[in-house]
Amino acid sequence: MAIPASITGRNALVFLAVIAGGAALYWMQDILTPLAMAVFLAVMIDSFARVLIERVPRFPKALALPSAIVLSIGMFAGAVWVVTSNGAEFVSQIRDYAPRLNEVIAKVASLVGIKVAPTIGDLINQLNPSKYAGAAAQSLQNFASSAILVLIYLGFIIASRRGFSRKIVALYPHHAERDGAMQLFQRIRNGVEQYLWIQTVTGLMIAVAAWVVMMLLRLDNALFWAFLIFVAAYIPIIGGAIGCILPPLFALVQFPDSFWPALILFGCLELIFFVVGNVIYPRMQGDSLNMDPTVVLLSLAVWGALWGVTGMFLSTPLTVAAMLILAQFDGTRWIAILLSEDGDPSGDSLNRRSPGASGKSPPDKKTGAESSSRQKSTKGA
Structure with a gap:
């Protein structure tokens, strides 16, 4: 069956537009990543405000947004x-970990048949950390400047949210177009x-x-590791791998005389991630996001290549937004x-209100039209 030239040209144009858009996102990542994080935080704050209004009895509506901002800051x-308190303790314990780490390296080297095992000092000298000191300092500086930009963007977004409805009215003067945009x-x-929920x-x-x-196994800095696991959970796939691997590795260092604590911790973490990821998470998610699992993995790789760690963190929300926008046009x-x-x-499943809302879905227009037609026919009869 021959494909019309118009469809072929349209699809080719869409393909080229996607490539050009990806190049623009990569080129403008320093500008767009703080803005994307600020928008994400603004949505989170707005969700907190609506939770306070709808879940807390007689909560003043005027205090909802300030309370949500204070809660987010807290x-x-x-x-x-x-991070600061437990991280400082963790850094101070690294000196004590060095001899234990040498013992672990020696055991692993003997298992793989290496006669002379290198020490941690030899490995550090081979890595030449002075090469990476400048890059690490630059990364910290970029992180600080990005955090300031995020806060500035967030403040302006919150301050200008009152004019959003007026802008929608000006952009879409017709009620049908305005309702579709909203x-x-x-x-x-x-x-x-x-x-997010x-x-x-x-x-x-x-x-x-x-x-x-980790507390039962008496692992050092258990609260710090638990916090890192919680933060890593926002990154699909990679976050689970980080949470399962890093704590058992440091258990090997803390308990060099036996591999059992590390193996027990690794097995327990794998079991926790398996139960939550395969039993609890699908029940909570259902078909709300309506994203193919392969697309989740692909979006993680694409947004990570474009925007780094920030892109990995925002990969799923950005892909959901892109999917909903692309679905509105015949060409995409x-x-x-x-x-x-x-x-x-x-996105019909997303017409339901968010977890912070009352859970009532908006009425279906088609159903209302059918009911009104039935009433008219009843009156005519």
């Missing part, structure tokens, strides 16, 4: 405290909020269970269909 301060915005917002709850489950296991709907899990990328 959570950020708590995270900084966990519905698309609500679908994107609900998708991001559902993803699910990842936060499952990440807390994994982190608390891992903390209990085929891309949204490929990204979706069930072939219906319209």
